[in-house]
Amino acid sequence: MxxxxxxxxxxxxxxxxTDEVVPDVxxxxxxxxxxxxxxxxxxxxxxxxxxTDSAKREAFIEISGGQEKVRDCGAFFVxxxxxxxxxxxxxxxxxxxxxxxxxxxxxxxxxxxxxxxxALAFESMGWGTCFIGGIRxxxxxxxxxxxxxxSVAPLFGMTVGRAAEEPWPRxxxxxDTIIHENGVVADDDVLGQCDAYDELMKGYYLQRGASGRTxxxxxxxxxxQPKRPHLLAFFESTGVRWR
Amino acid sequence: MxxxxxxxxxxxxxxxxTDEVVPDVxxxxxxxxxxxxxxxxxxxxxxxxxxTDSAKREAFIEISGGQEKVRDCGAFFVxxxxxxxxxxxxxxxxxxxxxxxxxxxxxxxxxxxxxxxxALAFESMGWGTCFIGGIRxxxxxxxxxxxxxxSVAPLFGMTVGRAAEEPWPRxxxxxDTIIHENGVVADDDVLGQCDAYDELMKGYYLQRGASGRTxxxxxxxxxxQPKRPHLLAFFESTGVRWR
Numbered sequence: 186m187x188x189x190x191x192x193x194x195x196x197x198x199x200x201x202x203t204d205e206v207v208p209d210v211x212x213x214x215x216x217x218x219x220x221x222x223x224x225x226x227x228x229x230x231x232x233x234x235x236x237t238d239s240a241k242r243e244a245f246i247e248i249s250g251g252q253e254k255v256r257d258c259g260a261f262f263v264x265x266x267x268x269x270x271x272x273x274x275x276x277x278x279x280x281x282x283x284x285x286x287x288x289x290x291x292x293x294x295x296x297x298x299x300x301x302x303x304a305l306a307f308e309s310m311g312w313g314t315c316f317i318g319g320i321r322x323x324x325x326x327x328x329x330x331x332x333x334x335x336s337v338a339p340l341f342g343m344t345v346g347r348a349a350e351e352p353w354p355r356x357x358x359x360x361d362t363i364i365h366e367n368g369v370v371a372d373d374d375v376l377g378q379c380d381a382y383d384e385l386m387k388g389y390y391l392q393r394g395a396s397g398r399t400x401x402x403x404x405x406x407x408x409x410q411p412k413r414p415h416l417l418a419f420f421e422s423t424g425v426r427w428r
Numbered sequence: 429m430x431x432x433x434x435x436x437x438x439x440x441x442x443x444x445x446t447d448e449v450v451p452d453v454x455x456x457x458x459x460x461x462x463x464x465x466x467x468x469x470x471x472x473x474x475x476x477x478x479x480t481d482s483a484k485r486e487a488f489i490e491i492s493g494g495q496e497k498v499r500d501c502g503a504f505f506v507x508x509x510x511x512x513x514x515x516x517x518x519x520x521x522x523x524x525x526x527x528x529x530x531x532x533x534x535x536x537x538x539x540x541x542x543x544x545x546x547a548l549a550f551e552s553m554g555w556g557t558c559f560i561g562g563i564r565x566x567x568x569x570x571x572x573x574x575x576x577x578x579s580v581a582p583l584f585g586m587t588v589g590r591a592a593e594e595p596w597p598r599x600x601x602x603x604d605t606i607i608h609e610n611g612v613v614a615d616d617d618v619l620g621q622c623d624a625y626d627e628l629m630k631g632y633y634l635q636r637g638a639s640g641r642t643x644x645x646x647x648x649x650x651x652x653q654p655k656r657p658h659l660l661a662f663f664e665s666t667g668v669r670w671r
Contacts, residue, residue: 227598287659294583331610363475364478369580405517411526414530
């Protein structure tokens, strides 16, 4: 199609890396390109922590449930929602900065748009990437480890580095499962789409040596228990008022 | 640098469009490329509504505070977090689907990574884009207009079309304001960075005929009142348990 779409279509997360370090010039290029993503009213409510300290990297392995790629990758980042600039500016002029569901959404969306551009920029330079949601296993620990102040909330990590594996791309839903016209499909059709997707996924699971697995089977109990229940209180402690 | 980064660096939101319609082939290509963005554990918790109905487009102008580009653009989309597939799969097997802060975060991040890839894919094909956060002025109205069921939550809109303007790109923070090593900077340094950014922004505001304006001045009262306070109850009504 074109080079941009080709890089998107070639995406697969990289979970095994060589020991090649990502040079600063590539990091700055990817961050600057990431920042050009849209940001609501130019508020830019995010910050990026580049974790270079090896003891901290080890701690992140434990927080994220034993993901050794956090140590082994060429660069490890923590993407944060950051409302601190706005809070400090408000405090300086005697005003308020009310953090609520909307400001939380703004910072998560802003940070995610930035991060996706940054990840794709790294991939366009030949690096592999993986988002590390596992840091949300314990955001209090992340906050302490990085000494994060009020109004700065870690959201997810990202490993970047030279791929030492060549994984199969995971098939996504067919386009027609995602896109709807003027509304969405009925519940029964949703289940049919999920079952149809499992047919698509058979080859992928077979190649991974997990021939009995299905996407529906993975997902039907995925949210059986409330996940990471500490997050409500954690984000409240950073300043978000849920009430 | 390379074609991918060049398209990122050329980004500016487009708010005035010609009447050229975006063809389906380009929409499907952008959505498929968007879907290749990372998604946590391949859960793919998002859906896209392509709003083609002209009465609905008119209603979105009103919801989003008079943004006529919603009518005038070549294609208008609503990006939704979508936990319905998981809920229906859980219900089918007699399990639960617990929607909480973590599942909300997962769906917002997934949807945003998808949307940023999609926007950039459109831009790589020569189309202009603009994210429309203004639909969050009244998500109950959006829900009614698109007849959205439980567990499907509209997050933001996106206009796509042929640019009928050539706006200046808005400067972002310098890279060093965003990226930090092993922690973040002190409060005093944050305020210094904000003031320094205003120097960068002077030329931009001058060019826009708003020479007295500053970024700090815009931001210091931006969150003075809680924004869109209905969102807490709205997302709760879609299934999110904040407690």
